[in-house]
Amino acid sequence: MASNKTLLTYTLRQADDSMILGQRLSEWCGHGPILEEDIAITNIALDHVGQANNFYDYAAELSGDGKTADDFAYLRLEHEYTNLILVEQPNGHYGDTIARQFLFDAFQKLYFEQLIHSKDEQLAAIAEKSLKETKYHVRHSSEWVIRMGDGTEVSHEKIQTSINNLWKYTEELFYMDEVDEELIKEGIAVDLEKLREPWLAYVTEVLTQATLTVPTISWKFAKGRKGIHSENMGFLLTEMQYMQRAYPNMKW
Amino acid sequence: MTDYEKNIWEILETVCDPEIPVLSVVDLGVVRKVDLEKDKELTVTITPTYSGCPAQIVMEANIRKALSHLKEKVDVKTVLSPAWTTDWLTENGKKKLKDFGIAPPEDDFSEIKLFRKHAAVHCPKCDSTDTTEISAFGSTACKALYKCNSCNEPFEYFKCHR
Numbered sequence: 001m002a003s004n005k006t007l008l009t010y011t012l013r014q015a016d017d018s019m020i021l022g023q024r025l026s027e028w029c030g031h032g033p034i035l036e037e038d039i040a041i042t043n044i045a046l047d048h049v050g051q052a053n054n055f056y057d058y059a060a061e062l063s064g065d066g067k068t069a070d071d072f073a074y075l076r077l078e079h080e081y082t083n084l085i086l087v088e089q090p091n092g093h094y095g096d097t098i099a100r101q102f103l104f105d106a107f108q109k110l111y112f113e114q115l116i117h118s119k120d121e122q123l124a125a126i127a128e129k130s131l132k133e134t135k136y137h138v139r140h141s142s143e144w145v146i147r148m149g150d151g152t153e154v155s156h157e158k159i160q161t162s163i164n165n166l167w168k169y170t171e172e173l174f175y176m177d178e179v180d181e182e183l184i185k186e187g188i189a190v191d192l193e194k195l196r197e198p199w200l201a202y203v204t205e206v207l208t209q210a211t212l213t214v215p216t217i218s219w220k221f222a223k224g225r226k227g228i229h230s231e232n233m234g235f236l237l238t239e240m241q242y243m244q245r246a247y248p249n250m251k252w
Numbered sequence: 253m254t255d256y257e258k259n260i261w262e263i264l265e266t267v268c269d270p271e272i273p274v275l276s277v278v279d280l281g282v283v284r285k286v287d288l289e290k291d292k293e294l295t296v297t298i299t300p301t302y303s304g305c306p307a308q309i310v311m312e313a314n315i316r317k318a319l320s321h322l323k324e325k326v327d328v329k330t331v332l333s334p335a336w337t338t339d340w341l342t343e344n345g346k347k348k349l350k351d352f353g354i355a356p357p358e359d360d361f362s363e364i365k366l367f368r369k370h371a372a373v374h375c376p377k378c379d380s381t382d383t384t385e386i387s388a389f390g391s392t393a394c395k396a397l398y399k400c401n402s403c404n405e406p407f408e409y410f411k412c413h414r
Contacts, residue, residue, distance in 0.1 A: 036387035036397065043389040050304025054332065109364075125333035129303055132335060132413060136388060139364050146366065206366075 007120065008062040009082070009179050010189055012072065013225060014123075015055030016083035019073055020233075021104065022048030023240050024091060033094045040140060041097070047133040054126045061122075070251075074244040078234055079227035086169035088224075088233045092162070095148055095155070099162035102141035106202050107173045109134045110195045119187040142206045149210025160212050167215040172222040173199065260286050260294070260319065267318050270310045271392050274352040277311050281340025284331065294323040299336045301413075302393040338413045349410055350376045355383075355398065357412040373409050375400035385409075 025045035032038025056069035086104060091097045112134055115127035148159040174192045176184075183189030204214050223229075243250060253261075264283055269275045277283050280301065287295035296315055300308045312328045319326045338357040341349075346356035355376045372381030380402035387397040388411070395408045 036389070039391070039397075040387055040389035043393055046304035046306075046393060047302060048304070050300075050302060054303055121333075125331070125335075129300075129332045129335040132337075133303060133393075135364055139366060140388065142364075143366050209366075 004062050004064070006179055006182050007188070008059055010183055011055055011059045011062060011123070013082045015052050015059055015072065016081045017087055017108075018048045018055065019052035020081065020083045020236065021087040022046070022052060023236060024087065025097070025101075027091055028097065037094070044101070044137050044140065047130075047137070051126065051130045051133070054129065058122045058126065070244070074241050078229060078237055081229070081233070081237070082225050082227055084169070084172050085221055085224040085230050086166065086172065088229060088236055089166065089169065090232050093158065095159040096162045096165070098141055098144045098148065099159060099166055101137070102145045102206070103163075103166055103170055103203065105134060105138040105141050106206075107195065107199050109138045110198055111190055111192075114190040114195070118189070123188065145206055145212070146210040149207070149212040156211065159210070163207065163212060164215050167217075168219055168221055171220045172224060175222040175225055177225065257286065257288060260322070263318050263322075264296070264315065267311065267314045269307055271307045272349070272352070272354065274348045275345055277315060279342045279345030279348060281342065281345075282311065282336065283315075292323060293325045293327060294319060295327045295329055297329045297331055299331050299334075301336050305393055307392075336413070338410065341410075353377070353407060354395065355407055355409040357410050373398055375403060375405060376407055377405045378403040
């Protein structure tokens with residue numbers, strides 16, 4: 001049987017993806033390009049932070065050493081976060097944000113659809129809850145990719161560049177190591193290799209409808225799961241952890 | 253159901269969603285179970301509407317407070333599965349929403365179809381189905397923004413969540 005430590009590592013990876021992406025999206029609060037999008041993107045941010053909270057609560061339970069969800073979210077060092085490099089990438093312009101969201105949403109929907117069948121009841125429950133929300137996300141980001149791609153010459157070029165720039169981080173979506181392998185054997189984790197094909201099929205379908213080109217070159221940049229991040233991560237954490245660092249143990 | 257249990261549900265009917273104050277936690281379908289088995293303990297099981305719903309913590313605290321005079325220990329337990337759905341909104345809840353100016357859920361979002369044509373949502377003011385979605389996201393996670401083309405009223409729609 002898998003040790004609690006393995007399950008904890010796995011749970012934190014999912015928690016960190018949602019947390020860091022939620023934090024990134026929340027940076028748009030009050031800065032959205034139009035009011036409706038300001039509201040939409042912050043709603044999506046809230047869903048991600050809520051999902052992270054559910055994963056962190058479970059992580060706290062697994063750790064069994066009195067840690068809380070907040071300890072995991074706010075009081076770890078950069079190398080202790082194990083999110084994908086993709087989700088920590090800066091917001092850039094709205095096309096960059098939408099491109100990042102689209103590449104991740106398409107993956108997360110497929111991921112949750114499988115995690116629902118996990119033999120770990122709590123992971124399955126979080127997946128069941130989150131999937132309903134992820135469906136809104138994927139519809140929102142896909143429609144915007146199409147509007148921008150099939151929009152004006154300028155919007156087409158911008159969103160194509162965004163997709164091209166982020167493509168190198170998508171290989172990591174399917175990264176697996178001994179943690180995954182151990183938990184797949186027990187029917188707990190999702191075999192990410194099986195998601196590769198449906199992910200590419202969906203992304204290709206939307207990009208084609210958007211009159212965009214699917215990038216072909218991909219090099220591996222897959223160290224996020226081991227806690228090695230891009231330069232952007234430190235800046236993100238500085239802002240995200242500020243209150244807890246300045247006022248240790250503060251509570252709302 | 254014993255009178256005592258009935259009493260508990262009646263009290264729960266008075267605990268409101270802080271973001272949509274016309275709805276009680278019972279109307280909303282977030283109270284899943286009331287457990288009286290143990291002698292000194294009362295357990296209420298609730299489920300969040302959306303993962304990040306900020307009203308959840310407030311509802312939890314208010315349920316505890318509302319029932320605190322009944323038992324020494326009131327435990328409010330949160331479960332995630334089965335996941336909340338708008339199918340659990342009571343008929344009374346839907347009527348209260350409409351009277352409050354929020355269109356109750358009547359469409360289904362569960363299928364991902366891009367640029368789908370929305371099923372007609374009834375305007376809560378004039379009942380017209382000539383309405384348009386402005387944004388799938390609103391002031392809270394559970395609502396979308398609409399406008400009525402017939403009476404020009406902008407309104408919120410409690411979106412169908414399945």
